[in-house]
Amino acid sequence: MKRQNQSSVIEFILLGFSNFPKLQEHLFGFFLVIYLVTLMGNAIIVFIISLDQSLHIPMYLFLQNLSVVDVSFSAVIMPKMLVVLSTEKTTISFVGCFAQMYFILLFGGTECFLLGAMAYDRFAAICHPLSYPMIMNKRFFMKLILFSWVSGIMVATVQTTWVFSFPFCGPNEINHLFCETPPVLELSCADTFLFEIYAFTGTILIVMVPFLLILLSYIRVLFAILKMPSATGRQKAFSTCASHLTSVTLFYGTANMTYLQPKSGYSPESKKLMSLAYTLLTPLLNPLIYSLRNTEMKRALKKLWQRKMVLHSV
Numbered sequence: 001m002k003r004q005n006q007s008s009v010i011e012f013i014l015l016g017f018s019n020f021p022k023l024q025e026h027l028f029g030f031f032l033v034i035y036l037v038t039l040m041g042n043a044i045i046v047f048i049i050s051l052d053q054s055l056h057i058p059m060y061l062f063l064q065n066l067s068v069v070d071v072s073f074s075a076v077i078m079p080k081m082l083v084v085l086s087t088e089k090t091t092i093s094f095v096g097c098f099a100q101m102y103f104i105l106l107f108g109g110t111e112c113f114l115l116g117a118m119a120y121d122r123f124a125a126i127c128h129p130l131s132y133p134m135i136m137n138k139r140f141f142m143k144l145i146l147f148s149w150v151s152g153i154m155v156a157t158v159q160t161t162w163v164f165s166f167p168f169c170g171p172n173e174i175n176h177l178f179c180e181t182p183p184v185l186e187l188s189c190a191d192t193f194l195f196e197i198y199a200f201t202g203t204i205l206i207v208m209v210p211f212l213l214i215l216l217s218y219i220r221v222l223f224a225i226l227k228m229p230s231a232t233g234r235q236k237a238f239s240t241c242a243s244h245l246t247s248v249t250l251f252y253g254t255a256n257m258t259y260l261q262p263k264s265g266y267s268p269e270s271k272k273l274m275s276l277a278y279t280l281l282t283p284l285l286n287p288l289i290y291s292l293r294n295t296e297m298k299r300a301l302k303k304l305w306q307r308k309m310v311l312h313s314v
């Protein structure tokens with residue numbers, strides 16, 4: 001087979017679930033609802049925390065950052081995905097694909113580190129309550145936040161420029177819902193072996209290490225919970241922990257399977273499903289799991305609501 005000119009690919013086509021047109025129709029409505037709920041849930045959290053001075057402590061400021069990341073992550077992926085689901089063949093320009101991959105890696109990477117920092121914060125608060133204010137002081141907190149964002153930016157910059165420095169000689173059909181590293185890499189006509197080694201090590205550092213630290217933190221937290229005197233307190237703390245762990249495992253687990261071997265032999269359809277798990281479910285569930293179950297957040301929400309009612313009645 002003769003190779004086409006390297007510059008032949010000027011745009012990509014996102015196939016979505018075009019093998020299953022009926023499914024696409026149903027998914028469109030379903031994903032639209034998920035998108036709107038995600039935006040609303042996370043916006044409420046950002047809003048409540050910035051308005052309520054008593055919530056300006058590390059735990060909530062972390063959550064606020066997480067919600068900003070989740071909103072941005074969804075906004076990078078969902079609008080284009082809804083277009084992909086509602087048409088048969090959606091094109092995306094070279095630059096558009098670059099930008100989407102860049103921001104997915106930026107917000108995805110930042111989320112990985114933020115979740116890790118949040119688990120450490122809970123570990124310090126629950127297992128070392130007396131020295132907690134000293135451990136999580138303003139400076140250390142700001143460092144953790146800054147580290148998360150800078151790491152996200154670095155990962156995105158290195159990985160995206162590397163992937164797009166490969167030649168693409170066609171075909172240009174991406175069998176996926178958005179421009180993510182593994183399906184785009186499959187279209188490249190160069191030897192990507194070195195990149196795959198980088199991706200393997202990178203994923204271990206960015207996904208596995210935070211995940212193991214989180215597991216470790218929660219194991220320590222669980223031991224602390226078991227020593228609690230009150231049974232109801234124990235149950236409540238346990239259920240909080242379990243829901244955090246579920247969400248974290250879902251996110252890191254599916255991200256791992258996607259990125260650990262970018263050219264792995266999973267079928268395209270199962271790759272799409274794994275990507276959906278961490279791009280769709282995580283931003284949707286985070287507000288519910290981390291914030292809206294929380295008593296302080298509920299109190300702040302109620303206060304805000306009452307203030308609004310008072311304003312309306314004058």
Ligand SMILES: *[C@@H]1O[C@H](CO)[C@@H](O)[C@H](O)[C@H]1NC(C)=O
Binds near residue numbers: 061062064065068145
């Ligand atoms: C993250 O939290 C820090 C500290 O509260 C804040 O200064 C920063 O603006 C937040 N970042 C975003 C994107 O919300």
